[in-house]
Amino acid sequence: MLITHICVALAGIGFSTAAAIHPSRRLLRASYGLVVGTIATGTYLVVALHTGLLHACLTGLLYLGVTLGAAAIAEYRLRHSQSPAA
Numbered sequence: 001m002l003i004t005h006i007c008v009a010l011a012g013i014g015f016s017t018a019a020a021i022h023p024s025r026r027l028l029r030a031s032y033g034l035v036v037g038t039i040a041t042g043t044y045l046v047v048a049l050h051t052g053l054l055h056a057c058l059t060g061l062l063y064l065g066v067t068l069g070a071a072a073i074a075e076y077r078l079r080h081s082q083s084p085a086a
Helices: 002-021 025-049 053-082
Strands: none
Touching: 002 025, 002 053, 025 053
16 A cells, blocks of 8 residues: 555656646646545555654645645646736
8 A cells, every 4th residue: 555655646746747837627637636645545554554643744744735836836827828818
């Protein structure tokens, strides 16, 4: 399960970065889905393995900051690329 968690997290970072570079709704949906998957698998690992919650939460917050920051950039770029020219 740890390998799955790591792969989902890395894919989430990859998709959010790709969405920031080439904004599209499809990439953003995939990015958000992978963020949810990462949180779900991380929660399962913390509960199942009885690992330290503080370390897991700090790492999770850093991950969320990076992925959601890139997604926010993508949302901004996508919104402004679709607005009519003034």
